[in-house]
Amino acid sequence: MAVCIAVIAKENYPLYIRSIPAEQELKFHYTVHTSLDVVDEKVSAMGKALVDQRELYLGLLYPTEDYKVYGYVTNSKVKFVMVVDSSNTALRDNEIRSMFRKLHNSYTDVMCNPFYNPGDRIHSRAFDNMVTSMMVQVC
Amino acid sequence: MEPGAAAAVGTAGAVGAAASAGAPAAAAAAAAGASAAAVSASYCPLPLPLSDGEQQCYSELFARCCCAPATSSSFFSSSSSSSSSSSSSSSSSSSSSSSSSSAGHPQPAAELGRGASLPGPAATAGANQVGDLFRASQLPAETLHQITELCGAKRVGYFGLTQFYVALKLIAAAQSGLPVQVESIKCELPLPQFMALKNDEIRYSNPTELHGMKCQIPYVTMEKNSFKRVDDGEKQQEKMSPIMSPVSSPPSSPSSYQRVPLTYGYGKLRSGMDQMHAAPYETRQHTLQQEGSTSGSHGPKPTRRQTSLIQSLSVEREPQESNSNYPDDPWRITEEQREYYINQFKSLQPDLSSFISGSLAKNFFTKSKLTIPELSYIWELSDVDCDGALTLPEFCAAFHLIVARKNGYPLPESLPQTLQPDYLQTAFLKPKWDCALFDSYSESMPVNQQPRDLNRIESSIKEKTDLTAPAQDVNIDDKQALKISSVDEAMPKDLSVDTAAKPGLLPPPPALPPRPLMSQTEQVSEIELHPQLTRTPSQTEESGSPVKKDLPHTQPPSKPIRRKFRPENQVMENQEPSSVSGTSSVPTVPTVKPHASIQKQSSKQKKAIQTAIRKNKEANAVLARLNSELQQQLKEVHQERIALENQLEQLRPVTVL
Numbered sequence: 110m111a112v113c114i115a116v117i118a119k120e121n122y123p124l125y126i127r128s129i130p131a132e133q134e135l136k137f138h139y140t141v142h143t144s145l146d147v148v149d150e151k152v153s154a155m156g157k158a159l160v161d162q163r164e165l166y167l168g169l170l171y172p173t174e175d176y177k178v179y180g181y182v183t184n185s186k187v188k189f190v191m192v193v194d195s196s197n198t199a200l201r202d203n204e205i206r207s208m209f210r211k212l213h214n215s216y217t218d219v220m221c222n223p224f225y226n227p228g229d230r231i232h233s234r235a236f237d238n239m240v241t242s243m244m245v246q247v248c
Numbered sequence: 249m250e251p252g253a254a255a256a257v258g259t260a261g262a263v264g265a266a267a268s269a270g271a272p273a274a275a276a277a278a279a280a281g282a283s284a285a286a287v288s289a290s291y292c293p294l295p296l297p298l299s300d301g302e303q304q305c306y307s308e309l310f311a312r313c314c315c316a317p318a319t320s321s322s323f324f325s326s327s328s329s330s331s332s333s334s335s336s337s338s339s340s341s342s343s344s345s346s347s348s349s350s351a352g353h354p355q356p357a358a359e360l361g362r363g364a365s366l367p368g369p370a371a372t373a374g375a376n377q378v379g380d381l382f383r384a385s386q387l388p389a390e391t392l393h394q395i396t397e398l399c400g401a402k403r404v405g406y407f408g409l410t411q412f413y414v415a416l417k418l419i420a421a422a423q424s425g426l427p428v429q430v431e432s433i434k435c436e437l438p439l440p441q442f443m444a445l446k447n448d449e450i451r452y453s454n455p456t457e458l459h460g461m462k463c464q465i466p467y468v469t470m471e472k473n474s475f476k477r478v479d480d481g482e483k484q485q486e487k488m489s490p491i492m493s494p495v496s497s498p499p500s501s502p503s504s505y506q507r508v509p510l511t512y513g514y515g516k517l518r519s520g521m522d523q524m525h526a527a528p529y530e531t532r533q534h535t536l537q538q539e540g541s542t543s544g545s546h547g548p549k550p551t552r553r554q555t556s557l558i559q560s561l562s563v564e565r566e567p568q569e570s571n572s573n574y575p576d577d578p579w580r581i582t583e584e585q586r587e588y589y590i591n592q593f594k595s596l597q598p599d600l601s602s603f604i605s606g607s608l609a610k611n612f613f614t615k616s617k618l619t620i621p622e623l624s625y626i627w628e629l630s631d632v633d634c635d636g637a638l639t640l641p642e643f644c645a646a647f648h649l650i651v652a653r654k655n656g657y658p659l660p661e662s663l664p665q666t667l668q669p670d671y672l673q674t675a676f677l678k679p680k681w682d683c684a685l686f687d688s689y690s691e692s693m694p695v696n697q698q699p700r701d702l703n704r705i706e707s708s709i710k711e712k713t714d715l716t717a718p719a720q721d722v723n724i725d726d727k728q729a730l731k732i733s734s735v736d737e738a739m740p741k742d743l744s745v746d747t748a749a750k751p752g753l754l755p756p757p758p759a760l761p762p763r764p765l766m767s768q769t770e771q772v773s774e775i776e777l778h779p780q781l782t783r784t785p786s787q788t789e790e791s792g793s794p795v796k797k798d799l800p801h802t803q804p805p806s807k808p809i810r811r812k813f814r815p816e817n818q819v820m821e822n823q824e825p826s827s828v829s830g831t832s833s834v835p836t837v838p839t840v841k842p843h844a845s846i847q848k849q850s851s852k853q854k855k856a857i858q859t860a861i862r863k864n865k866e867a868n869a870v871l872a873r874l875n876s877e878l879q880q881q882l883k884e885v886h887q888e889r890i891a892l893e894n895q896l897e898q899l900r901p902v903t904v905l
Contacts, residue, residue: 221636223606224624232621234661235628 111208111244112176113137113192116216118228119185121145125231128192129244141190144170144178148188151180165213166206181209187216208243215239302420305439306413313377313412378407378415385419395419398430578657579664581648581672589644603637609646616650622659626650629663641669 113128115137128137147170155164167180172195181189189212193200219225219233382392399414407415420439421427581589590600596612597604604612613623630646631638638646645667653659665671 218628218634221606221631221634222624222627223610223636224620224627232624233628234625 111191112194113141113190114212114240114244115141115190116212116231117141117145117188117190119187124187124229125236125240127237127240127244137192140173140176140178140192144180144190145188147171147178148180148182148190152182152186166209168202179205179209181213183213183216189213189216211239211243302417302439306416309381309416310409310412313381313407375407378412382415382419385423387419387422391422395422577664577666578652579648579660580666581644585648585651586644589647590640592647593640593643600640603635603639604643606636606638609638609643613646613650616654618650618653622653623650625659626653629659630667632663632669639669641672644672645669 112130112133113126115123115127116125118124123141126138126141128134148167151167151170165181165183167182170178170180170190172178174195176195177193179191179193181191183189189209191205191208191212193205215233215236216231219231219236220227222233225231225233382395385392387395395415395418398418399411404411592612593600593604596608609627610623613626614620616623618626626646626649630642630649632642645663648667649659
């Protein structure tokens with residue numbers, strides 16, 4: 110179950126971050142923040158190859174005893190970070206990939222809205238609904 | 249019936265005395281028609297002897313008070329006819345009522361079946377609506393208090409079906425002058441009359457019009473607005489019962505609708521006034537009154553459409569009712585709204601089958617003065633395919649949502665079905681497009697049209713300039729002729745529009761420049777031909793022939809110019825009888841000029857615009873030619889490079905070794 114989903118802008122500030130349960134929000138925020146370093150490391154490692162070949166899905170960034178952190182980066186350097194509960198029956202990689210793909214599609218839809226200025230926080234209800242479905246569904 | 253009667257006796261203690269008297273009558277009525285009786289029984293478990301006209305009336309009122317959706321106007325008309333027939337023939341005896349009821353029942357029963365769902369006996373009427381309805385009966389407050397006490401609502405604390413019916417009967421009694429007592433309701437009474445259905449005024453003012461929007465009016469009247477008092481002096485129509493009124497309402501409603509939605513969107517967008525989003529319905533009623541009183545004709549309608557600017561604050565709120573119609577649906581777009589949206593779409597994007605880009609739409613919708621998050625949400629709802637652009641149905645949906653939001657409606661969680669693009673596409677837009685196009689052409693300013701046409705022609709011409717070089721020359725030359733002819737076409741349009749205003753300098757100048765233009769194109773095409781000659785002889789042949797063709801091409805355009813200017817000259821001459829040049833055409837070119845002293849400034853502006861357009865076109869043509877030349881050069885350079893690389897490869901092994 111995805112306990113926390115975050116969308117980080119290119120400049121490494123959050124565009125959207127949401128977690129359940131709410132009381133551990135701070136911890137998840139911290140986790141996401143620290144995971145950004147890992148993301149950067151992975152991106153730079155892959156970046157030597159041509160950008161076209163770089164894969165968007167970064168995979169498991171790092172595991173802790175309670176949860177695992179997965180990362181995904183878009184071509185415009187927008188990062189999606191997902192924190193998944195480890196206790197849950199291990200989610201397969203495919204599922205994580207599909208979740209990221211859905212996230213990416215929803216993010217693109219948000220981008221298409223002319224009233225959305227890139228760099229603003231994301232307030233789109235459709236995006237919220239999609240994230241909610243992802244956080245609840247696996248539960 | 250008996251258990252129902254017993255229950256009624258139990259609840260309404262005051263009418264207990266009437267129960268015994270009413271039970272046999274009710275039983276007789278039940279025996280008259282089985283299905284009809286079942287219907288009546290389900291809706292009137294009362295000990296009261298209600299004629300079925302009263303039955304219909306009361307059940308309708310009760311339904312309204314329960315905020316149930318009303319039925320179609322056909323239902324009303326049939327019920328009104330049945331009620332009128334029954335009330336005319338009815339007497340105090342139950343047998344006659346039963347006989348008339350048996351005759352009248354199948355019809356209302358059928359209507360009932362078709363109509364909306366009336367609330368069951370267990371439903372309770374909303375206290376507010378009931379109170380307003382009672383106040384609308386224009387009885388003094390004490391009488392109303394008495395009635396409520398008598399009917400037992402106070403005793404039980406709510407307005408159930410029985411209490412409601414008893415109360416209505418008492419109101420009818422009070423209105424006919426009888427004392428408010430239980431005994432008075434035993435006899436046959438006329439239907440109670442309620443005033444507050446304010447739309448009556450409008451309806452009566454326009455009884456002649458008949459459109460297909462029958463369903464919407466009764467809705468407007470019966471729905472939320474209907475039970476509020478209207479405090480203005482126009483109370484002549486109170487003689488009609490509420491059931492009777494819908495008969496005339498359908499004809500007149502379209503007028504109110506047509507007036508209403510038009511001004512609606514305009515004011516919303518352009519005035520940007522802060523509306524009272526809490527939407528007190530009384531004000532709406534007031535505005536409707538004003539509407540009815542001010543204009544009972546369609547005269548204002550086209551003018552309002554044309555003005556498309558700030559309208560009165562009060563008028564703007566009305567469309568909400570037109571929105572909140574048609575089975576309780578504020579998300580249904582009426583015809584006038586649709587046409588307005590289509591016109592707005594056209595103002596942004598002349599091609600109805602194309603898109604409005606996101607930035608364009610953003611600028612447009614920002615004018616509505618809604619907040620950005622709300623606009624963002626509206627966009628999210630309406631841009632179904634999430635492509636960052638709005639097609640016509642998406643645009644209509646977005647516009648409608650904005651309009652609704654400005655009227656105080658909360659935005660829905662998801663796009664309503666009536667606003668879905670496919671629904672809009674199939675339901676409305678296709679048959680309407682033709683009409684809308686014609687309307688727009690008749691409505692839109694001709695001046696706007698002309699630049700648009702010119703732009704279209706220019707854009708189409710520009711598209712053609714991206715072809716290969718040899719083809720380009722031919723096309724360019726043809727296009728020159730095209731452009732010239734388009735300019736000429738634009739000219740007569742101009743002239744036809746403002747014949748009176750600018751007769752002078754317009755016709756002559758275009759006659760001269762096209763010829764130098766054509767000569768220029770010939771020269772340029774000849775220049776271009778030379779590099780082409782070096783390539784292939786076939787190309788020269790091709791290019792040679794087009795050049796020859798151009799000469800005859802260039803000449804015909806000039807003739808139409810002259811011919812078109814002839815009538816203009818004649819028009820001018822009619823206006824200026826003092827002009828010397830009579831019937832000559834080409835010679836009028838130099839001779840007309842001296843006469844063009846009148847109204848020079850406006851014509852000079854026009855001339856300036858025309859020259860600017862021409863210069864831009866020429867520049868476009870030149871740039872296109874340059875482009876083609878550069879591309880040819882690029883190809884040559886590529887070939888040279890390939891040759892050089894081949895040489896290099898051949899030489900390399902020698903150096904390596």
